[in-house]
Amino acid sequence: MPAIKSRLGLSKSKIAGARALAAKIAAPVQKYIERHTTVTVERATLRLLGADGADKDGVPVPNIVVAQCGEAAAGGAARTYINALVKRSSTTEQLNEEIAAGLDITAIPAADEKQIKARASDLVERLDARISGNVKFRRERLAEWKDAEKSPLIYVIVATGNIYEDVKQARAAALQGADIVAVIRTTAQSLLDYVPYGATTEGFGGTYATQENFRVMRKALDEVAAQERRYIRLVNYCSGLCMPEIAAMGALERLDMMLNDSMYGILFRDINMYRTFTDQYFSRMINAAAGITINTGEDNYLTTSDAIEKAHTVLASQFINERFAFNAGMPAGLMGLGHAFEIDPATKNGFLYEYAQALMAREIFPVHPLKYMPPTKFMTGDIFKGYAMNTLFNFVSKATGQSIELLGMLTEAIHTPYLQDRYLAIASARYVHENIAGFSSEIEFRKGGVIRKRAARVLDETVAMLREVEKAGIFDAIERGMFAEVKRPKDGGKGFDGVFEKAPGYWNPAEDYLRRRLKITR
Amino acid sequence: MFIKPYGDTLDDGAVQLSFTLPVACGGRAKEGARQYVLKLGFRHAEIVHAHPLSPEFTFFVAYARTDIALDYSKVEYAEAVDKSMTMDQVNDYIRANFKRKLVVIGACTGTDAHTVGIDAIMNMKGYNHHFGLERYPMIEALNLGSQVPNERLLELARRHKADAVLVSQIVTQKDVHIHNLTNLIELAEAEKLRDKLVMVIGGPRVNNKLAKELGYDAGFGAGTYAEDVATFIVKKLSRTLLKK
Known part of the structure; x- marks a missing residue:
């Protein structure tokens, strides 16, 4: 992380005040989360313990088990699954096949409690070995190829719908200099209440996130990394109705980053707020345990609201996302808080405002691997203008020490990137990054100038907004449309029926393991 | 020529x-x-x-x-609107001709998750200093957002007695927009709503010619503002509603 000395003159006490407000905002939500579980939290738990596969109609085994449990899932679905393993003396693979073939595991009589606990610790041990192995592998490769590590890291997207086609494009992008490859998901996967199974070759605007697809892409990127002697990070989307399950799959298959936001699903996918808050917590514990960097979605605020007027909503959300992530045991070094370069290019001094916002984020979140998003809202079919806008974006990104730069594509408003679009984007980014390498340490900002004043104002507005949210309570604040100008009723949205109050004696060995590993105390 | x-x-x-x-x-x-x-x-x-x-x-x-x-003399193309009225002119026109507010429902339908187009036309703030339909005092604008099933759009159009329906389609990979737009028209016809509604489509890969081919009243591409769409709607309604 480049250490940038404060040059905006932001008030330390105001920043601390904003953090304190965020903690107050998150506290009642956290209380709610602790007392609840959801169908996908239970399914993620099963996946971590070894449930996998699907029946002949494509219904995944974790879904079958949770459906079999019904209301009893409120006591923890792991017990039912592990009980079946004990009573039938099966391996997880054998049991998964039997469940897929129609076995009802809720009909199996209860085993001895000690045996269940013993089997659970075996499964957790296996899980820990897998996750720790993945963390170790990544750490060692990063250490070995440290010299090849750039800043900001160059992030590109592939989105063909066919995982094997994605591999070709990802490989080409990595060879051109991409450090991070995200496989964008097929349209509307976020609204599926299950994760499809197996390798897939059909999708609209993206490729299904499945565990097999994760494996296929991971293998391909590891090969090209070994060849380039540069670690290539793999990203997917840990959002929507299966947030914790995607996290579980990512932890098992060594993904490196996950799009993962505490409120995005509520605001932009109309997923119920209680469901999202509960799911984000479990998913973030998994991500934290597996050393997966999260990318939060504040950039989306600016696609629906004005980037100048609503800049403070981005910062407010960053504080809230940070707090929820801390609550899930995540270190700041894994929090890729998001923001974006979305000011109307016709704005006089727009570049100065973008600069102020990006540098402000860097100074307020000094060790966080900030995720910076390119212009999208004002991209048109004029690819030449778009290329010029992306160049300014590259400039701000490098000059303000952003960590993760999702490159803008000149064809942003037209189609999913062509092979050459990605090359042109990487070429421009590398040119700018290299050309202004020492720029940030050369300049200071004038007291009372546009940039300092802008940053101070956004921080003031943020504190005022957080104060209002704290007063209203975040559930009401969302209901009133205080974020992204989107209003969501508390009992509305998708997935509310999949939220349960935990039954007395609720048992979740995977969660207990995650809490131990992350040192989270109740 | x-x-x-x-x-x-x-x-x-x-x-x-x-x-x-x-x-x-x-x-x-x-x-x-x-x-x-x-x-x-x-x-x-x-x-x-x-x-x-x-x-x-x-x-x-x-x-x-x-x-x-x-x-070039053989090239035929009719824009949906020749000359657009301003927001104020549209409102005056509605007051003078319909003597009630017009109801316009918009959505990004099907699996498409991109609201940028429908927001530009409908949201209060609009786009590029052109206010959206929500700002029009004589238009009751209802923006349903993204990923709205066609059935739901029509159900709400019926419930709110909509005069016009706006459909935004951004994702066009594998012609997904064509399938979705065709499905909507078929549903509207099956439910006997087609003749009661002005149906308009918009999106960066959409134009008036495509709209007509698919059975819509008009199509608007990139660079369209709320007043362009509003002008089309009021003119079209004045031709149909007021003649009855």
Whole structure:
């Protein structure tokens, strides 16, 4: 992380005040989360313990088990699954096949409690070995190829719908200099209440996130990394109705980053707020345990609201996302808080405002691997203008020490990137990054100038907004449309029926393991 | 009137192209790219830049000239709106002609998750200093957001007695928008709503010609503002509603 000395003159006490407000905002939500579980939290738990596969109609085994449990899932679905393993003396693979073939595991009589606990610790041990192995592998490769590590890291997207086609494009992008490859998901996967199974070759605007697809892409990127002697990070989307399950799959298959936001699903996918808050917590514990960097979605605020007027909503959300992530045991070094370069290019001094916002984020979140998003809202079919806008974006990104730069594509408003679009984007980014390498340490900002004043104002507005949210309570604040100008009723949205109050004696060995590993105390 | 592309002299037919071929970069690749451009019907093809994207792919920038000309007088295309009214004019027009508020429902339908288009037309703030329909005092605007099933859009149109329905489609991969838009028209006809509604589509890959082909009243592409859509709606309604 480049250490940038404060040059905006932001008030330390105001920043601390904003953090304190965020903690107050998150506290009642956290209380709610602790007392609840959801169908996908239970399914993620099963996946971590070894449930996998699907029946002949494509219904995944974790879904079958949770459906079999019904209301009893409120006591923890792991017990039912592990009980079946004990009573039938099966391996997880054998049991998964039997469940897929129609076995009802809720009909199996209860085993001895000690045996269940013993089997659970075996499964957790296996899980820990897998996750720790993945963390170790990544750490060692990063250490070995440290010299090849750039800043900001160059992030590109592939989105063909066919995982094997994605591999070709990802490989080409990595060879051109991409450090991070995200496989964008097929349209509307976020609204599926299950994760499809197996390798897939059909999708609209993206490729299904499945565990097999994760494996296929991971293998391909590891090969090209070994060849380039540069670690290539793999990203997917840990959002929507299966947030914790995607996290579980990512932890098992060594993904490196996950799009993962505490409120995005509520605001932009109309997923119920209680469901999202509960799911984000479990998913973030998994991500934290597996050393997966999260990318939060504040950039989306600016696609629906004005980037100048609503800049403070981005910062407010960053504080809230940070707090929820801390609550899930995540270190700041894994929090890729998001923001974006979305000011109307016709704005006089727009570049100065973008600069102020990006540098402000860097100074307020000094060790966080900030995720910076390119212009999208004002991209048109004029690819030449778009290329010029992306160049300014590259400039701000490098000059303000952003960590993760999702490159803008000149064809942003037209189609999913062509092979050459990605090359042109990487070429421009590398040119700018290299050309202004020492720029940030050369300049200071004038007291009372546009940039300092802008940053101070956004921080003031943020504190005022957080104060209002704290007063209203975040559930009401969302209901009133205080974020992204989107209003969501508390009992509305998708997935509310999949939220349960935990039954007395609720048992979740995977969660207990995650809490131990992350040192989270109740 | 026959026309050709203009580079720096009338009728020089100059065109710039860029594309990728699935071959390794090198002299043979450049010659292959040049011959390929000639096969497209150009003459004087020149590959000015070639760069490897990977061991199997090469990117080219080419300049070429064409002899092909187009008889422009034979080109037919009708814009949905010739001259748009301003927001105030639209409101005055509604007050004078309909004596009630008009109800407009908009959505990004099907699996499409991008609200940027429908927001630009409908949201209070609008786009590029052109206010959206929510700001129009004489329009009751209801923006349903993204991923709205066609059935739900029509159900709400019926419930709110909508005068017009706006559908935004951004994602066009594999013609998903065509299937979705066709499905909506069929549903509207099956539910006997088609004649009761002005149905308009919008999106960067959409235009008036496509809209007509699919059975819609109008289509608007990039660069459209709320007043363009509003003008079309009020004019169209005045032709149908007021004649009855």
